[in-house]
Amino acid sequence: MTIEQTKTTDEATLYSPLADFESETREIEIREDPLTGRPTRIVEAIFPAPEEPPTVEDYVGDTEDCFFCPGMVTEATPEYPDFVGEDRIERGDSISFPNLFPYGKHSNVVVLTDEHFQPIDAFETSTFEDGFGCALEFLGAVADHDAPEFASINMNFLPSAGSSVVHPHVQTLADDHGTTAQRRRVQAERAHYEEHGTTYWEDVRGIEVPGPRHVGSTGTVDWLAPFAPIHHWHVRGVTDTVGLPAPDDDIVGELADGITNVLGYYASLDLNAYNFAISFPTAEPQSPAVVDIVARSPFEDNYITDVSFLGMIHGESVIDVAPEVYADEVADYF
Numbered sequence: 001m002t003i004e005q006t007k008t009t010d011e012a013t014l015y016s017p018l019a020d021f022e023s024e025t026r027e028i029e030i031r032e033d034p035l036t037g038r039p040t041r042i043v044e045a046i047f048p049a050p051e052e053p054p055t056v057e058d059y060v061g062d063t064e065d066c067f068f069c070p071g072m073v074t075e076a077t078p079e080y081p082d083f084v085g086e087d088r089i090e091r092g093d094s095i096s097f098p099n100l101f102p103y104g105k106h107s108n109v110v111v112l113t114d115e116h117f118q119p120i121d122a123f124e125t126s127t128f129e130d131g132f133g134c135a136l137e138f139l140g141a142v143a144d145h146d147a148p149e150f151a152s153i154n155m156n157f158l159p160s161a162g163s164s165v166v167h168p169h170v171q172t173l174a175d176d177h178g179t180t181a182q183r184r185r186v187q188a189e190r191a192h193y194e195e196h197g198t199t200y201w202e203d204v205r206g207i208e209v210p211g212p213r214h215v216g217s218t219g220t221v222d223w224l225a226p227f228a229p230i231h232h233w234h235v236r237g238v239t240d241t242v243g244l245p246a247p248d249d250d251i252v253g254e255l256a257d258g259i260t261n262v263l264g265y266y267a268s269l270d271l272n273a274y275n276f277a278i279s280f281p282t283a284e285p286q287s288p289a290v291v292d293i294v295a296r297s298p299f300e301d302n303y304i305t306d307v308s309f310l311g312m313i314h315g316e317s318v319i320d321v322a323p324e325v326y327a328d329e330v331a332d333y334f
């Protein structure tokens with residue numbers, strides 16, 4: 001079956017000071033996410049790229065008062081409620097505990113490393129494997145206790161990506177509400193399944209793999225630069241996994257591997273900040289786990305956020321490099 005990929009191009013004209021005030025025409029491409037309809041504008045040179053590779057040593061070198069550093073973490077972080085069965089969960093160097101300021105009914109933090117800071121290209125697959133294992137062990141206990149309809153494992157890295165703590169950590173969130181994006185996606189996935197008898201994601205794979213937006217695969221996970229990226233250098237991992245995987249399932253390493261590869265690509269562009277979310281609708285047979293990873297404004301002194309009025313108020317995604325352009329470059333890291 002085909003999936004409708006809608007894009008239109010508008011033109012803006014101006015007398016440009018960059019060309020002796022001659023008339024110039026600029027193109028703005030507007031795409032729609034084929035599943036949800038969410039619009040993305042591709043606008044030339046919109047990303048607040050730094051002139052030089054950012055230096056962050058002063059900011060990230062200060063470990064004083066870090067609650068997540070070894071020695072402090074067991075003193076300063078909360079312990080799980082009784083149904084989890086352990087005070088904190090540990091795997092390798094990763095350790096997890098409840099979020100002291102929960103976003104929802106079930107909300108935890110997984111500190112990934114003993115190291116207070118590591119640059120974006122120093123993350124190893126095994127680090128994410130341990131961290132996701134901790135998160136899934138917690139989510140498994142939550143599922144036995146409460147069976148929430150939605151779960152996710154999420155990460156902010158560095159302040160320009162929304163993190164107030166340098167020390168690398170992921171956060172889980174599980175409840176029956178889901179987030180706006182999770183609910184919107186599940187509704188559209190249900191509608192697609194009811195209309196076509198196939199899952200949206202198997203159809204996406206059918207048209208995108210192989211193709212100019214296919215970045216690569218890690219085991220059963222296909223990684224794509226989506227047709228309508230939600231943010232700069234967005235890469236999406238599509239899995240076959242329905243419901244919550246067990247902490248030691250192969251999919252955990254496959255997700256960790258792909259994320260590590262994407263971070264390697266971001267580092268090659270001198271990017272240092274990112275977000276990702278692995279979404280698990282837990283009771284939706286047509287909704288496998290999907291991971292979305294995006295680059296954020298490079299963190300440095302006086303960094304400029306990459307979320308403007310368009311994203312903040314209008315709910316509009318804006319990127320400056322089309323997915324067909326960067327997909328090829330990310331593929332070198334797979």
Ligand SMILES: [Zn+2]
Pocket residue numbers: 063066067068069070115116117167
């Ligand atoms: Zn620390």
